[in-house]
Amino acid sequence: xxxxxxxxxxLSILRSLxxxxxxxxxxxxxxxxxxxxxxxxxxxxxxxxxNKGSGQRQNYMRLGYETGNNPFYLxxxxxxxxxxxxxxxxxxxxxxxxxxxxxxxxxxxxxLPVDLASIIKSGLYNxxxxxxxxGINLTDEGADIFAAKINIExxxxxxxxxxxxxxxxxxxxxxxxxxHSLFLLKNPKHFFKTGAAIPRxxxxxxxVIEYYTSAETRGYLADPEKIxxxxxxxxxxxxxxxxxxxxxxxxxxxxxxxxxxxxxxGLEPGWVVNLKDKCIxxxxxxxxxxxxxx
Amino acid sequence: MAxxxxxxCAFARLLIGKIAQNPNNSPDLCTKLFQGPISxxxxxxxxxxNSPFIERIKEQYEYDIIKNPxxxxxxxxxxxxxxxPVVTPxxxxxxxxxxxREEAVHLPYFVSRTKNHELPIYLNITYRGMRKxxxxxxxxGDIWLLNDTLKAHLKETAGKYVETRVHELGKFIEVKGDxxxxxxxxxxxxxx
Numbered sequence: 001x002x003x004x005x006x007x008x009x010x011l012s013i014l015r016s017l018x019x020x021x022x023x024x025x026x027x028x029x030x031x032x033x034x035x036x037x038x039x040x041x042x043x044x045x046x047x048x049x050x051n052k053g054s055g056q057r058q059n060y061m062r063l064g065y066e067t068g069n070n071p072f073y074l075x076x077x078x079x080x081x082x083x084x085x086x087x088x089x090x091x092x093x094x095x096x097x098x099x100x101x102x103x104x105x106x107x108x109x110x111x112l113p114v115d116l117a118s119i120i121k122s123g124l125y126n127x128x129x130x131x132x133x134x135g136i137n138l139t140d141e142g143a144d145i146f147a148a149k150i151n152i153e154x155x156x157x158x159x160x161x162x163x164x165x166x167x168x169x170x171x172x173x174x175x176x177x178x179x180h181s182l183f184l185l186k187n188p189k190h191f192f193k194t195g196a197a198i199p200r201x202x203x204x205x206x207x208v209i210e211y212y213t214s215a216e217t218r219g220y221l222a223d224p225e226k227i228x229x230x231x232x233x234x235x236x237x238x239x240x241x242x243x244x245x246x247x248x249x250x251x252x253x254x255x256x257x258x259x260x261x262x263x264x265x266g267l268e269p270g271w272v273v274n275l276k277d278k279c280i281x282x283x284x285x286x287x288x289x290x291x292x293x294x
Numbered sequence: 295m296a297x298x299x300x301x302x303c304a305f306a307r308l309l310i311g312k313i314a315q316n317p318n319n320s321p322d323l324c325t326k327l328f329q330g331p332i333s334x335x336x337x338x339x340x341x342x343x344n345s346p347f348i349e350r351i352k353e354q355y356e357y358d359i360i361k362n363p364x365x366x367x368x369x370x371x372x373x374x375x376x377x378x379p380v381v382t383p384x385x386x387x388x389x390x391x392x393x394x395r396e397e398a399v400h401l402p403y404f405v406s407r408t409k410n411h412e413l414p415i416y417l418n419i420t421y422r423g424m425r426k427x428x429x430x431x432x433x434x435g436d437i438w439l440l441n442d443t444l445k446a447h448l449k450e451t452a453g454k455y456v457e458t459r460v461h462e463l464g465k466f467i468e469v470k471g472d473x474x475x476x477x478x479x480x481x482x483x484x485x486x
Contacts (some may be wrong), residue, residue, distance in 0.1 A: 106382055147388040148388075267365060277361070278366060279363065280358075
């Protein structure tokens with residue numbers, strides 16, 4: 001094969017090959033030499049490990065160990081209020097100011113009820129159910145500037161936050177989700193793709209039953225009549241006129257609530273959502289219906 | 295000589311590609327396991343429902359399959375955004391976010407917004423808080439003119455000379471000191 005043929009062949013190959021980019025280039029062969037650890041009289045020194053002790057022998061001590069001293073982390077008297085902190089439920093904060101900026105930049109649609117799924121969907125709120133995070137704690141930073149009329153469902157809220165939402169004619173509910181449902185709320189598309197039936201939402205654990213059944217905290221298991229009384233009470237306490245929800249143009253949106261067993265708005269437990277064929281499978285079997293309604 | 299640990303069906307394991315199917319890694323178990331046809335499809339054990347401890351129940355429940363159901367709107371609102379939504383103009387923005395103005399396009403320099411519709415002005419703190427550098431990114435047009443006007447503005451507001459550094463190719467300017475709020479206000483006044 002002559003040199004001309006080689007040139008033509010390589011040119012034709014080049015024409016069919018993709019363009020050179022960072023993804024398909026590499027160094028010239030032999031241009032990079034890996035440094036090896038030297039041995040013997042002239043090269044075999046300390047190799048960066050130093051002289052004597054832990055460094056040279058590379059038996060690094062456990063974290064906090066002070067070679068026989070009473071370690072710093074054990075020197076103080078114990079702090080019993082931290083006992084079991086790694087088992088406790090965690091509610092990462094979201095301030096009203098952050099919520100307002102999400103609404104202002106159209107990350108959250110206020111014409112629809114807002115829940116954990118829509119806040120995570122905004123893409124600007126990190127949420128990790130695997131780290132024992134159980135939902136949003138709506139905090140009162142920016143309570144004075146908050147000006148949106150929303151139907152919001154969070155997992156924890158203080159009195160000031162409830163007042164700030166209700167002052168603008170909005171509705172707030174605190175609701176509990178078990179970790180399994182939180183995973184579904186974090187990534188609903190991923191769940192629908194699995195083809196599994198939407199599970200039931202579990203009831204709250206005993207230590208928060210009181211929180212989620214009381215009307216003062218707008219719990220989702222509370223009596224609606226008591227909630228409307230508490231709304232009036234709170235408006236008198238904070239000195240604002242409570243806007244009438246009944247006369248509102250968004251009345252239906254503001255009244256939308258989830259069933260205590262429901263995870264997503266409008267979708268009942270037991271249904272299977274098929275994203276590809278755009279259809280929903282609803283069980284008609286009596287046994288299944290009884291299971292999902294219990 | 296070292297003994298070679300090999301079963302009669304040495305290739306079966308290669309085909310399956312999952313040692314999990316042969317938990318003890320023993321040749322006898324291997325031969326017993328693969329009496330039937332060898333499945334080449336991989337199995338995902340990352341979730342409990344797919345694990346070998348779970349058997350699929352063949353029982354079929356009755357389901358209604360509803361095409362284009364009215365509840366599909368509820369599904370659609372759960373699906374993630376395709377792109378970051380464009381901000382619709384509003385009367386006021388209580389959160390303090392300010393939209394970019396049209397007139398800024400006619401200036402000889404321009405600072406474009408980030409993908410999240412925020413100003414690309416950042417504070418870099420290094421050396422344990424000893425060095426604070428304000429960085430303005432995404433500068434287009436005459437970066438040197440922007441540098442001059444910004445320097446003059448900073449001298450006026452801060453009351454002292456403020457050092458800057460221009461990176462023309464990287465399209466950014468670094469200002470020595472924490473001037474994030476001053477520069478943000480200046481950028482908003484220019485309409486960026």
